[in-house]
Amino acid sequence: MLRNVLWWLCAIVFTLAYSLRSPAAEVEVATSKDGQFIGVVGCKSSSCHGGAGEKRNQYLTWSQQDFHARSYAILTNARSARIAETLGLPPAQESTRCTVCHSPFQSVAPVRLMSTARPDEGVSCESCHSAAESWLRGHTRKDWNYAMRVTAGMRDLRSFYVRANTCVACHQNLDVNIMKAGHPELTFELDGQSVAEPKHWRDDNPSSSLRAWLVGQAVALREMSWDLSKSKTPDAEAVARWKGLAWLLAKATAQQTSLPIISTLSETTSPASFRATQEQSDLLARRAAEYQFRNDFAQQLLRALAATNSEFVTSNETSRDVLFRRAQRLVLALDRLSNAIGQRTTAAAKNPALNQLFEDIRSRTDFQAPRFVEHLRSFSATIEPSLR
Numbered sequence: 001m002l003r004n005v006l007w008w009l010c011a012i013v014f015t016l017a018y019s020l021r022s023p024a025a026e027v028e029v030a031t032s033k034d035g036q037f038i039g040v041v042g043c044k045s046s047s048c049h050g051g052a053g054e055k056r057n058q059y060l061t062w063s064q065q066d067f068h069a070r071s072y073a074i075l076t077n078a079r080s081a082r083i084a085e086t087l088g089l090p091p092a093q094e095s096t097r098c099t100v101c102h103s104p105f106q107s108v109a110p111v112r113l114m115s116t117a118r119p120d121e122g123v124s125c126e127s128c129h130s131a132a133e134s135w136l137r138g139h140t141r142k143d144w145n146y147a148m149r150v151t152a153g154m155r156d157l158r159s160f161y162v163r164a165n166t167c168v169a170c171h172q173n174l175d176v177n178i179m180k181a182g183h184p185e186l187t188f189e190l191d192g193q194s195v196a197e198p199k200h201w202r203d204d205n206p207s208s209s210l211r212a213w214l215v216g217q218a219v220a221l222r223e224m225s226w227d228l229s230k231s232k233t234p235d236a237e238a239v240a241r242w243k244g245l246a247w248l249l250a251k252a253t254a255q256q257t258s259l260p261i262i263s264t265l266s267e268t269t270s271p272a273s274f275r276a277t278q279e280q281s282d283l284l285a286r287r288a289a290e291y292q293f294r295n296d297f298a299q300q301l302l303r304a305l306a307a308t309n310s311e312f313v314t315s316n317e318t319s320r321d322v323l324f325r326r327a328q329r330l331v332l333a334l335d336r337l338s339n340a341i342g343q344r345t346t347a348a349a350k351n352p353a354l355n356q357l358f359e360d361i362r363s364r365t366d367f368q369a370p371r372f373v374e375h376l377r378s379f380s381a382t383i384e385p386s387l388r
């Protein structure tokens, strides 16, 4: 009885603390304020997560197939050396400008690292699941359920909102100067990137893909809005990218009435308008993470988004760059939604019309809106008649 009461108290305190945190605070990943990091060596024994069976092979999947295990090593390659040199930084593997995402333990106060945590282990278990000190001993107990592990401090990655916040911290906003020095542009796409990351977990829920897509897009928009709201003179390219995604989510949320909408944009932007979109998109992400989607919602979205060809015309307000950014986000969306409705015949690999659209958005300088419109029409025609 007493144990039950204590458990509920913990749960309530946790829920309160959780709901009071601002989105920007939640996005602090590896640097979350308390608990020590043990390092991957603490997770990899064969009786824990380093075994061969499906239930115990997370370490093997991560170390052998996951890009995150290489993220530190990348900082020692020639491309990184060039980027660091262009920026006048110390070697990339020693610069916090790079290690903050590629080698998170190097950005953690040394007192929070146990002697077993290696600074060069890259994006490892605790970068996503949170510092293990507080939950390591308890999380294997048979009488602990998932909620109790989360209460003990393990990050609730089953929540798509929490999961998206975890990934987006390293996958969307990048200092403009780092990008101009030759770093790949970052575009967060939770659904696509969850498929690309070799999964070390099971997920059989049929609505996961649509949910991951929508929550991920909303969280990406929130982060871009937050970043832009801080600057009086935001980078023009960053604003064009923001407009592309805001446009997509305005179209998507216009499709139903019970999820929060991203309002259609005025063409002038300001810190206040970015802050307003930041709030709208955070609300959208939170709600979409819990929402009961209608069975045909992904189909309805796919149809509506594929029918946007009239919006790809340059005008005084809509530059070619903005159209390119719209197209970029749109094509990724068409791909993920096709996948979500299980329309296998039209998924990227098998649908030439979709491949053509991917071709069209490969290069900003070669992008031609009229050609894109034509190809978008061809894509629409491939949507199964019953879905059109």
Ligand code: HEC
Pocket (backbone or CB within 6 Å): 074, 075, 079, 080, 081, 083, 084, 087, 092, 097, 098, 099, 100, 101, 102, 169, 170, 171, 172, 173, 174, 178, 183, 184, 185, 186, 187
């Ligand atoms: C905001 C987080 C973040 C920061 C800061 C960051 N990176 Fe990255 N970096 C990433 C992500 C995420 C990728 C993977 C991008 C992709 O492939 O889409 C990446 C990819 C790379 C790649 C290409 C890897 C490949 O497989 O080709 C190099 C090289 C690189 N980063 C070097 C650097 C250097 C050098 C710095 C510091 C000047 C730096 N990064 C700062 C997140 C970051």
Ligand code: HEC
Pocket (backbone or CB within 6 Å): 040, 043, 049, 058, 059, 060, 062, 063, 068, 123, 124, 125, 126, 127, 128, 129, 157, 158, 163, 200, 201, 202
């Ligand atoms: C890039 C982020 C990331 C990294 C790095 C990562 N995980 Fe995960 N992990 C996830 C996500 C997302 C899930 C899915 C949510 C869930 O099931 O809890 C997950 C799920 C799991 C699960 C639950 C499996 C299931 O089917 O229920 C285990 C166990 C796990 N991870 C262990 C590990 C271990 C051990 C490592 C390091 C070797 C690791 N993870 C590294 C993101 C990550």
Ligand code: HEC
Pocket (backbone or CB within 6 Å): 029, 030, 067, 068, 070, 071, 074, 100, 101, 102, 104, 123, 127, 128, 163, 166, 167, 168, 169, 170, 171, 190, 193, 194, 196, 197
């Ligand atoms: C602490 C920072 C960090 C976190 C958190 C993180 N990543 Fe990454 N991720 C990186 C870096 C750095 C790279 C580049 C490493 C490379 O290319 O080998 C990367 C690469 C990737 C790649 C391969 C490149 C690409 O973009 O296709 C995928 C997929 C990916 N991450 C998915 C995820 C997912 C899904 C999550 C959340 C569950 C996540 N990441 C969380 C830093 C992070």
